[in-house]
Each structure stands twice: as structure tokens, then as C-alpha cells.
Amino acid sequence: MALLQIAEPGESSAPHEHRFAAGIDLGTTNSLVATVRSGEAVCLPDAEGRNLLPSVVCYAADQCQVGYPAWAHQSSDPLNSISSIKRLMGRGLKDVSRLGDVMPYEFVSSQDSPVPRIRTAGGDFSAVEISSEILKVLAQRARDSLKGDLEGVVITVPAYFDDAQRQATRDAARLAGLNLFRLMNEPTAAAVAYGLDQKADGLIAVYDLGGGTFDISILRLNRGVFEVLATGGDSALGGDDMDHALGEWIIEHCGIEKLDAGMSRQILLAARNAKEALTLSEAVEFSVDYKGQSWRTEIDRHQFDDLIRELVKKTLQACRRALHDAGLKAAEIEDVVMVGGSTRVPLVQSMVGKFFERIPMCELDPDQVVALGAAIQADILAGNKPNNDMLLLDVLPLSLGIETMGGLSEKIIDRNSAIPVARAQEFTTFKDGQTAMSIHVVQGERELVSDCRSLARFELRGFPPMVAGAARIRVTYQVDADGLMSVTAQETTSGVTADIVVKPSYGLTDTEIESMLRASMEHAREDIGLRMLKEQQVEARRVIEAVDAALAQDGATLLNETELRQIQTKRKALESAVDTASADELKNLIKAVEDVSETYVARRMNASVKQALAGKKIDEVEV
Amino acid sequence: MQSPELSQNYFELFGLNLVFEIDPAELHAQQQRLQATYHPDRHVGSSDQDRRLSVQMASWVNQAYETLRDPVKRSRYLLEIHGVSLPDDSATTSDTTFLMEQIELREAVEDCRHGDNGLQRSEAIEARLKQRADELARDFVEHFAAGRFDAAIESSRKMQFVQRIQQQLAEIQFELEDI
Structure with missing residues (x-):
């Protein structure tokens, strides 16, 4: 019964035709969420009007903070403020030890799971769980802003992400309770944001230098169909490396000897600020303050360029490889789209421009462009634009192979194959009465299995027992539109489908x-x-x-x-x-x-x- | 989703005549038209079964496209449709003249890595390989049309030899063009 609500007219909410959908750029350094509103893609800011959400999660005993509050704790509480977690998505302990000097966290491993966890004051957490906290905050921002629940989301990943990294991203979405329409390659999203699908046709290079990853993608556009011809890059190369290069310069230049986690953090912050200042200024003076001590120094753009030239060169090598894979020359590219905050660095713009013999496109905010493109794709996949013909055809970023005798990788699906794709292989048994077999699937271009990335071991069980060599086991590898693989197997003479137990090498199991x-x-x-x-x-x-x-x-x-x-x-x-x-x-x-x-x-x-x-x-x- | 005839061969799926010579632009346009119908992104809101079917169909279209656009795979596939089985894909030939030429070409390709003007020399070999590939394709078409399937298999295998050297050369050219 309504007490004393005499004059209030009830607001009737008319059923809305529009389905809410959002595009999420889950970045190494920053994350964003965008949506299409009245036909236009816009980034959704937080209550303070900030579009970026620092990809930092800070754990305390009783709470978990995400974004700016967590970011503010980085110096004071470096072990519980987790940043750059994207670098650990789908990664194992060995990778973690390689990143050890970059990531000061305490890692713990268990025998039951290959997934490393970070020990924090709030408990031990995997990269998937930490990323899901970021996704939850972004999704809530979208719900608050749209005043409705989300039908689904598109989350972007570097085109270079392998199966384990994509799977981890998908798991994070699931953990955050989101309906994932699609994983979308970041460069493709950028091209969509620039509205290049409005052009009749053309060849496009998307140069994406973010905080922690570099991607180059060569796209062909033909009447609304974006086709990824080739992708390449480096999943551990980005603006953070520029900060580190400059950080090392600071340590050497200032003669800093004693380093702890807090000090390193302070130096990196100073390096990043100096890098950003050098975008507009020819020289910058700055200081590092820590525990009562202070170091002052100065660097000009020339010196900075020398520090990062090799990094930029490395990106151009990857561009050459991608062009070669696409069967193209640099001069055939018509548009070069710049993505990622690090493309603001003047040396990057000039070297990329020279390489492609084109002035690169950087009109849109390079931090927002990926999220905007993802929002446009999410809007289409939600069914809000029934007349839009845009279609994104993707390729597999890295070859899939299986381990054969002698630890060699036999390629089943070559990299840059159009996806979705399926391949079947036939095996037979080599022992009488054999009812099970194991297949080790790896991803990568190298000959030796040990040089490739292990994806999973599939145990196939339950074939009918037969004499050796009589069974015909047809194994089908299916890669879906997100680039994720699944395996099915059948004994063809009896028609019996095998039970498959998947043991992911780096990912979390379903359990x-x-x-x-x-x-x-x-x-x-x-x-x-x-x-x-x-x-x-x-x-x-x-x-x-x-x-x-x-x-x-x-x-x-x-x-x-x-x-x-x-x-x-x-x-x-x-x-x-x-x-x-x-x-x-x-x-x-x-x-x-x-x-x-x-x-x-x-x-x-x-x-x-x-x-x-x-x-x-x-x-x-x-x- | 409307389920297509899975008994169709790749040529029928793409609406092409059952011949070796095809128009790459037409092939590409057909691939996009088919993906516009079957790609999983076109079936996001559909039932689980429809979405599974769409992944399978899109995979099938991609596989057909990969087969048809590659001359060696296309020639083998054409023979397969005509009931000619190729025992395995390890290419062998008993044509010693051809084999001698292949060995010579392979050495010339490797030589481009060393000495001066490697890139120019590689371009000359590239032109020669292209000419060889065209000749072999014409041979294949002729033998195939005349129903001389053994000879057609031989041409297809030689095409594969030449294609491998072309790939090797492209790899070396990539290294030579270092910035």
C-alpha cells in the first residue's frame, strides 16, 4: 500500500527497442568503456568525468579498489596494487619469472593449477580474477550511464593474443557476469572507429603501440567487409618499455644505487611524466623524490629519441613481416591508423610516416579509438543496426600444431588462415585394445614444440578396443570466430565419439x-x-x-x-x-x-x- | 539459418565452373558474399544450434576458399572430384630433367643470400619461377581437359615443387630487404 502518495503520477517506462551494448577496451595501462548513443559512439566517463580507468586493482584485507584509488596506492603499497595485469593473461609461471623485474609482486603457485596467482592482503588472485574486477567496474559504469542492463559486450584483445590469452579474457568476462558477444582485435576496432568501412575499398595498416603491447595489422576493405590479411607484433613491447628505458637512464644518470619496489615505482612515474612532457616540449626538467631524498635532472627530446629508437625500429620490423605475410609493399598501403597512447611520441609518428610513406591518421584520441570501434561492433551485434552490412573477417594470429614424435610441432592450421576454420586429422592406434590417446596442441611458428607455446593436452578416451592399426580416429580441430580452439574426436569405423578431457597448459579449467x-x-x-x-x-x-x-x-x-x-x-x-x-x-x-x-x-x-x-x-x- | 547442400563441392558452393582457370576477383567476391550469410557474427542472437551450424558453415566456406585460391591445392582438388586419388602430398617426380632444374634453381635461390646484388639476382629468379609456374598450369589444364589424369597429376606435383621454391625465395627476399 502506498502511504501518502496521493499526487505522484506514476512514471510509466515504455518498453525500449534499443538493446544496450558496450565496447570495452581492456588495456594494459588503462581501460575504457564506450557505447553507441543516438547513432554516435561515445566513451562513458566516470562520475568525475574521466574516460580512462587505470587498469590497476588494489587489494586490502576487506576490500578491492579499482582505477584511480588503486592507482594512487601504487607507490605506497606496490605489492598489493596490481597493474599491467594484461601481461599475465594466459601466462604461466615461467613467463612470470621473465617479467619478474617489471612486476614486483609475490607470486604463488599450486600443484593443482598451472595458473600463477598473486599474493595480496586480500588473498591470492589469478590474472583472470584481477581483470574481471576491472571489467565489473566498467560494466557498472555502463549500466549506470545507460540506466539499464547490458545485453552484451565486445571486448578487445591485441590481434597478436594467442589462444590461452584469448581464453583468459573470455574467462574474465564470464567471471564478471558479462555476456560476451565477441572478442575483437584492437586494430580492427580502430579502423572501424575511423569509419574506414565507409570507403569503397582500400588497404589499411593499423599501428597500435599501447602501454604494454605492439600490434600491426594489415586490413583489406571491400564494400563494408573488413578482412584481416595479416597481423603481427609483440605482446611484450610498448610505452612501458620506453618508461623503463628512460628509468634506467635516470638511475644511471643520477647515480641512484639503492633501489626498492617503492623507489622503482617512483622512478617509473617520473620517467612516464617526462616522456609525456617531451611530446610537446623539446626538453624537460624533472625530479625524483623518495623518502626525503631528491634527484634533479634534465633530458631533451634528442636524448630521449636515442633511448627509444631501437624500440621503434623493432615495431617497424614487425610491420615488414606483416606486409610480407600479406604479400604487399609498404607503399601499397593507403591509410595508416595510429592507436595507443604511445603513438603520441613524435619519433614514433615520424618513423612510421617515413616507413609507410604516408602521414599517419591520428585525429581521434588514440586512447579512445579502440573502445569506440568496439562499441560500434557491439551495437551491430546487439541487432541495433539491422541494415548495416559491416562484417569483420579475421585470421588466426599464430599457427596451431600438434606434438609429434621427437618433440616436433606438426602444423595443423597455418597462421593468417581465415577463421572460423576447421581441420580434421586421422589417427590410428598402435597397440591392441588401445582405448585412449593424448594430443598435445601447441601454438607458434617454430619447429620444436619446446619453442612453441603449449595450449592444452587433450585426452581422448572411450574408443572401442580393436587390434592395433584398425581404429580410425578422426580428430577435428575447430577454431571459432574469436580464435579459440576446441577439439572433438570420433572413431569412424564404429562411430563412437570420444570423451575429451582438456588440460589447459596456462588457463583455468572449467572447474x-x-x-x-x-x-x-x-x-x-x-x-x-x-x-x-x-x-x-x-x-x-x-x-x-x-x-x-x-x-x-x-x-x-x-x-x-x-x-x-x-x-x-x-x-x-x-x-x-x-x-x-x-x-x-x-x-x-x-x-x-x-x-x-x-x-x-x-x-x-x-x-x-x-x-x-x-x-x-x-x-x-x-x- | 538456411542450411546449404553439404554435398556440394567447393566449386558449386562458390558458383564456379568445374575448371582450373578461375577469376581471383570473382572468387574473392563470392567468398565475401557467402561469409555475409554464414559468419557467426550474423547469428549472434540465434539458437545454440544455429550458431554451431554457422561456425561450421563459415569454416567450410573458408576451407573452400583456401583450397580454390591456391593453384596447387585447386589442381589436386579438381583431380579428387574426378575420382583421381593422390596417394599423399609428398611430391615426387621421375622427370630427371625437371629435377635437375629444380636443384639448380634451389641453389641459385640460396646463393642470393651471399655476395653482392642478391636482391637483383633474386628478382631474375622470381621472374623465371613465375614463367615456369604458368607453363605448368597450362600443361595441367591441357592434360586434365584431355582426360590424361596421370599426366595431370605429374603437372600438379611439379607445380608444387615450383611453389615451394617461390616461398623459399620470398622468405630470402624478405631478409634481404632489411631496413
Whole structure:
């Protein structure tokens, strides 16, 4: 029953045809979320108007902060403030030790899982869980901004990401409770953001130098169809490396000897600020302050260029490789799209321009361009643009192979093959009565399995026992549109389908994901409980205020003394319980106030109707 | 989703005549037209079954496209359709003159890595290989049309030899063009 809501007209929410969808750029350094609103892709800012969300998650014993608050803790609490987590997506312990000097965290491993976890004050967390915290914040930002739930999202990944890294990204989305329409390659998203699909045809290079990754993609456009011809790059090369190069220069130049995690962080922050300042200035003076000490120094753009020239050259080598794979020369490229904050560096722009003999496109904010493109694709996949013909055809970034005798990799699907793609292989048994076999799938271009990245071991079981060599086991490798592989197997003479047990080499197993999901749902339940209590408290205060206001207005005229006392007793009971009672108890107390006021509400309604009608003729009253 | 005839061969799927010589532009346009129908992105909101079917169909179209656009794969596939089975894809030939020429070409390609003007020398070899590939393709078409399948197999295998050397040469040219 509605207490005292006499004049409020109910807002009827008309069913919305538009389905809410968002594009998420889950970046190494920063992340963004964008959506298409009134036909235009826009980034969604936080309450303070900031588009970027630093990809930093800070864990404390009882809470987890994401973005700027976490970022602010980086210097003071480096071991619990996790940044650049994207570098660890789909990565194993060996990779972690290689990144050890870049990442100061304490890693823990367990025998049950190949996935390394970072020890924090809040517990041990995998890269997938940490990334899902970032996704949750971005998705909530989108929901708040759109005032509705998300039908689905498109999340971008570097084109260079292998299967394990893509799988990890997909798992993070699942853990964040998001419906993932599609993983989209970052460079393709950038080309879409520039509206290059409006052109009739052309060859496009997308040069994407972010904080932690470099990607080059060669795209062909033909009447709205984007076709990735070749991709290349380096999943561990980016603006962070420029900061490190400059950081090392600072250490050497200033003669800094004693380094701890906090100091390193301070130097890197100073290096990054200096790098950014050198985008516009020819020289910059700066200082590093730490624990009462201070070092001052100066660097000009020339010196900085010398520090990073090799890095930029490395990116151009990857560009050559991609062009070669696409069967093209640099001069045949018509448009060069620049993506990623590091493309603001003047040396990058000039060297890329010289290489392609074109002035590169950098009109759109290079930090936003990927998220904007993802939003456009999400909008199309949500079905909001039924007449849009845009179609993105992707290729497999790295060859898939299986381990054969002698530790060699036999290629099953070559890199740059158009996806989705399927290949079948036939095996036979080599022992009488053999009912199981194991297939080790690797990804990479090298001959030796040990030089490739192990994806998973598939154990096929349950073939009918036959004499050696009689069984015909057809194994089908299927790569979907996101570049993710699955395996099915069948013994063709009997038609028996094998049971397959997947043991991912770097990823989380389905069981692990499920237990994480369950844990997060339990958290969510606690959160829901808390939110319900808050809501009831707000409601209780609103009811008390409304009763007080009504009684002050007409309590004396409409109620006798007994009625008045009854209402006030219930009101007092509610007021004294508001901060201590549970949500359910509050709900009952609120109902008690409402029930006892029922007659009073009816009388007020009549009185207000009478008042409204007073002095009006009957035919002026519309029913 | 409308399910196509899975019994179609790749040429039928792409609406092409059952001949070796095809127009690459037409092939490419057909591939895009087919993907516009079957690609999983066109079936995001459909039932699980439809989406699975769409992944399979799009894979099939891609596989057909890869086969048809590569001359060696296309020639082998044409023979397969005509019931001519090629035992395995390890190319062998008993034509000693051809083999001698291949060995000589292979050495010339390797030589481009050393000495001066490697890039210019590689370009001369590139032109020679292209000419050889064209000749072999014409041979294949002739033998195939006349129903001389054994000779057609021989041409297809020689095409494969030449293609491998072309790939090797491209790799070396890439290294030579270092910036």
C-alpha cells in the first residue's frame, strides 16, 4: 500500500527497442568503456568525468579498489596494487619469472593449477580474477550511464593474443557476469572507429603501440567487409618499455644505487611524466623524490629519441613481416591508423610516416579509438543496426600444431588462415585394445614444440578396443570466430565419439572458473543483502518523514486521539529500530506503520479530492 | 539459418565452373558474399544450434576458399572430384630433367643470400619461377581437359615443387630487404 502518495503520477517506462551494448577496451595501462548513443559512439566517463580507468586493482584485507584509488596506492603499497595485469593473461609461471623485474609482486603457485596467482592482503588472485574486477567496474559504469542492463559486450584483445590469452579474457568476462558477444582485435576496432568501412575499398595498416603491447595489422576493405590479411607484433613491447628505458637512464644518470619496489615505482612515474612532457616540449626538467631524498635532472627530446629508437625500429620490423605475410609493399598501403597512447611520441609518428610513406591518421584520441570501434561492433551485434552490412573477417594470429614424435610441432592450421576454420586429422592406434590417446596442441611458428607455446593436452578416451592399426580416429580441430580452439574426436569405423578431457597448459579449467563464479556469487549475495538493508533504511526514513509531515498538516483535524496515539506508537517503534534492525525486521515495522495509517490515508485522500473539487462545477471535473 | 547442400563441392558452393582457370576477383567476391550469410557474427542472437551450424558453415566456406585460391591445392582438388586419388602430398617426380632444374634453381635461390646484388639476382629468379609456374598450369589444364589424369597429376606435383621454391625465395627476399 502506498502511504501518502496521493499526487505522484506514476512514471510509466515504455518498453525500449534499443538493446544496450558496450565496447570495452581492456588495456594494459588503462581501460575504457564506450557505447553507441543516438547513432554516435561515445566513451562513458566516470562520475568525475574521466574516460580512462587505470587498469590497476588494489587489494586490502576487506576490500578491492579499482582505477584511480588503486592507482594512487601504487607507490605506497606496490605489492598489493596490481597493474599491467594484461601481461599475465594466459601466462604461466615461467613467463612470470621473465617479467619478474617489471612486476614486483609475490607470486604463488599450486600443484593443482598451472595458473600463477598473486599474493595480496586480500588473498591470492589469478590474472583472470584481477581483470574481471576491472571489467565489473566498467560494466557498472555502463549500466549506470545507460540506466539499464547490458545485453552484451565486445571486448578487445591485441590481434597478436594467442589462444590461452584469448581464453583468459573470455574467462574474465564470464567471471564478471558479462555476456560476451565477441572478442575483437584492437586494430580492427580502430579502423572501424575511423569509419574506414565507409570507403569503397582500400588497404589499411593499423599501428597500435599501447602501454604494454605492439600490434600491426594489415586490413583489406571491400564494400563494408573488413578482412584481416595479416597481423603481427609483440605482446611484450610498448610505452612501458620506453618508461623503463628512460628509468634506467635516470638511475644511471643520477647515480641512484639503492633501489626498492617503492623507489622503482617512483622512478617509473617520473620517467612516464617526462616522456609525456617531451611530446610537446623539446626538453624537460624533472625530479625524483623518495623518502626525503631528491634527484634533479634534465633530458631533451634528442636524448630521449636515442633511448627509444631501437624500440621503434623493432615495431617497424614487425610491420615488414606483416606486409610480407600479406604479400604487399609498404607503399601499397593507403591509410595508416595510429592507436595507443604511445603513438603520441613524435619519433614514433615520424618513423612510421617515413616507413609507410604516408602521414599517419591520428585525429581521434588514440586512447579512445579502440573502445569506440568496439562499441560500434557491439551495437551491430546487439541487432541495433539491422541494415548495416559491416562484417569483420579475421585470421588466426599464430599457427596451431600438434606434438609429434621427437618433440616436433606438426602444423595443423597455418597462421593468417581465415577463421572460423576447421581441420580434421586421422589417427590410428598402435597397440591392441588401445582405448585412449593424448594430443598435445601447441601454438607458434617454430619447429620444436619446446619453442612453441603449449595450449592444452587433450585426452581422448572411450574408443572401442580393436587390434592395433584398425581404429580410425578422426580428430577435428575447430577454431571459432574469436580464435579459440576446441577439439572433438570420433572413431569412424564404429562411430563412437570420444570423451575429451582438456588440460589447459596456462588457463583455468572449467572447474576452477565455476568455483570462482560461485565465490563471486556468494560475495554478490552478501552485497545484495547489504543493499537491501540500505534500501529498507532509506524507505523507513522516508515513511517517518512523510508521517510527520502529514500529521503536522492535518493530523489534528482528521484523527481522533486514539488513532493518533496508535500511529505515533508504530512510528516511534520504526524510528528506534532504523539503525539496528535487519532488512526483514524493518520491512515489517514499515508495514505496521502503513497498516495503522490506512484509515488516515483514506481520509486524507477524500479530503484532498474534496478540496480539489471545491468550487468546480460537475462538468469541469474530468474522470 | 538456411542450411546449404553439404554435398556440394567447393566449386558449386562458390558458383564456379568445374575448371582450373578461375577469376581471383570473382572468387574473392563470392567468398565475401557467402561469409555475409554464414559468419557467426550474423547469428549472434540465434539458437545454440544455429550458431554451431554457422561456425561450421563459415569454416567450410573458408576451407573452400583456401583450397580454390591456391593453384596447387585447386589442381589436386579438381583431380579428387574426378575420382583421381593422390596417394599423399609428398611430391615426387621421375622427370630427371625437371629435377635437375629444380636443384639448380634451389641453389641459385640460396646463393642470393651471399655476395653482392642478391636482391637483383633474386628478382631474375622470381621472374623465371613465375614463367615456369604458368607453363605448368597450362600443361595441367591441357592434360586434365584431355582426360590424361596421370599426366595431370605429374603437372600438379611439379607445380608444387615450383611453389615451394617461390616461398623459399620470398622468405630470402624478405631478409634481404632489411631496413
